[in-house]
Amino acid sequence: xxxxxxxxTTFNKVSRLYESARPEYPKxxxxxxxxxxxxxxxxxxxDVGCGSGQFTKFFxxxxxxxxxxIGENFIxxxxxxxxxxFICTSFEKCKFPKESFDLITSAQAxxxxxxxxxxxxxxxxxxxxxxxxxxxxFTDDSSSVVxxxxxxxxxxxxxxxxxGNRSRLIQYSAETRKxxxxxxxxxxxxxxxxxxNEKFSLERYVAFISTYGWxxxxxxxxxxxxxxxxxxxxxxxxxxxxxxxxxIMLTAQKK
Numbered sequence: 001x002x003x004x005x006x007x008x009t010t011f012n013k014v015s016r017l018y019e020s021a022r023p024e025y026p027k028x029x030x031x032x033x034x035x036x037x038x039x040x041x042x043x044x045x046x047d048v049g050c051g052s053g054q055f056t057k058f059f060x061x062x063x064x065x066x067x068x069x070i071g072e073n074f075i076x077x078x079x080x081x082x083x084x085x086f087i088c089t090s091f092e093k094c095k096f097p098k099e100s101f102d103l104i105t106s107a108q109a110x111x112x113x114x115x116x117x118x119x120x121x122x123x124x125x126x127x128x129x130x131x132x133x134x135x136x137x138f139t140d141d142s143s144s145v146v147x148x149x150x151x152x153x154x155x156x157x158x159x160x161x162x163x164g165n166r167s168r169l170i171q172y173s174a175e176t177r178k179x180x181x182x183x184x185x186x187x188x189x190x191x192x193x194x195x196x197n198e199k200f201s202l203e204r205y206v207a208f209i210s211t212y213g214w215x216x217x218x219x220x221x222x223x224x225x226x227x228x229x230x231x232x233x234x235x236x237x238x239x240x241x242x243x244x245x246x247x248i249m250l251t252a253q254k255k
Contacts, residue, residue, distance in 0.1 A: 011051075011071055011074070011211070011213065011216075012070070012071035012072060012073050012074060013073075013216065014210060014211050014216050015051070015052065015071055015073035015074045015077055016073075016077070017207045017208075017210055017211050018051060018052060018074070018211045019051075019052040019054070019077050019081075020204075020207060021204050021205075021207035021208040021210075021211060022054065022208065022211060023137070023196065023198040023208075023245055024054065024196075024198075025054070025055055025058075025107060025135065025137075025196075025247065026194045026195075026196045026247060027058075028194055029135065029194055029247060029249060030058045030059070032192065032249075032251075033103070033105070033131075033133045033249075033251070036131060036133075036190075036251055037102065037103050037130075037131040037133075039062075039063060039102060039103060041062050041063070042062075042063065042064055043063055043064065043102040043103070044063070044064045044065075044066070044100060044101045044102050044103075045059050045063050045064065045065045045066070045101060045102065045103045045104070045105065046065075046066050046067075046068065046096070046100070046101045046103070046104045046105070046125065047059075047065060047066070047067040047068070047104075047105045047106070047107070048068060048091045048104060048105065048106040048109060048110065048113065049068075049069055049091070049106050049107070049108070049109025049110070049112060049113075050067030050068060050069045050074070050078060050086065050109075051069055051071070051074045051078070051108075051109070052074050052077040052078050052081065053067055053077070053078035053081055053082040053084065053086065054107070055105060055107040055135070056078070056082065056084055056086075056105075057081070057082045057084070059105075060082055060083060060084045065084045065085070066084065066085045066086070066087065067082075067084060067085070067086045067087070068086070068087045068088075068089050068090070068091065068094055069086070069088065070088065070089065070090045071088070072088050075087070075088045091113050091118065091121065092113065092114050092117065092118075092121075096125055098124055098125070099124075099125070099126065099127045099128065099130075100125050100127070101125050101126055101127065101130060102126075102127050102130050102131070103126075103130060103131050103132070103133065104122050104125065104126060104130070104131075104132045104133075105132070105133045105134070105135075106132075106133075106134050106135070107134075107135040108135065108136055108137060110134045110136075110172075110176060111136075111169075111172040111176070115179065119179060119180065119183045119185055119186070120183070120185065122185075123183075123185035123186070123254055123255075126254045127254075128254065129253060129254055130253070130254045131251060131252065131253050131254070132186070132250075132251065132252050132254075133249060133250070133251045134173070134176060134249070134250045134251075135247055135248065135249045135250075136169045136170075136172060136173045136247070136248050137169070137245050137246065137247040137248070138169045138170070138245070138246060139243055139244070139245055139246075140195075140243075140244035140245065140246050142244055143241065143242065143243050143244065144237065145200075145205070145234060145237055145241045145243060146243060148230075148233045148234060148237075149205075149209065149230050149233070149234065152226060152229050152230050152233065153209075153226075155226075156218065156222065156226045157214055169248075170248070173191075173248045173250060176250060177189065177191060177250055180250065180252050184255070185254065185255060186252035186253060186254060186255060187252065187253055187254075187255050188251075188252060188253040189250065189251070189252045190250070190251045190252070191248065191249070191250055192248075192249045192251070193246060193247065193248055193249075194246070194247040194249065195244060195245070195246055195247070196244075196245050196247065197242050197243070197244050197245075198242070198243050198244075198245055199240040199241065199242055199243075200239075200240055200241045200242075200243055201239050201240055201241075202231065202234055202235070202237075202239060202241075205234070205241060205243075206227055206230065206231065209227075209230070210223075210227070
């Protein structure tokens, strides 16, 4: 699936919204990663596309975690919020010694990485029998809030007709799984799905959808018009909204 990777640079401008409005990851994801990879205290983790450190932070207490992101504002937030090493750089340009890490993670970001070299470099940076864990999440369409907002999304994002980004994220994960299977660098490839309910006020929900890449890249007038329509259709919904999120996680081990 084609993706305009130039858009990955635009998330930096919504870093504060991203930090405050995006949902937390289920703790069961972290528990499974730690169990699968058999991480020992002090072992090294690289979190790719770490943003504000939302995913990285769960590994900080017991492990030597490093987060990288191309957004300067994200890295500033991450450094303020977490006691870990955060570097403003891309995965493509990062320079770490060969076999530096026991685990490489990427939450909601791996599809922004240049595919020609991404898995090859991950393999190079991982220690012998090290693991990778890639996560994508999206809203389930079972709630009336998501259904109502989704109809408006589809009006402004006609290319995909998928309430904005759901099918793209599912497809990104499917394509990544296929590449993991065919690249020859990894084994023990697994896919797991997790579900988590998250509560939103109307204001937080508006902030959340404003962090979607395609939304904050709409022309300002068009974006404001869409947000106004969403506020109108959701103003009578009982708050807080309870929205179900689905998380897809791919894991694999270095050959």
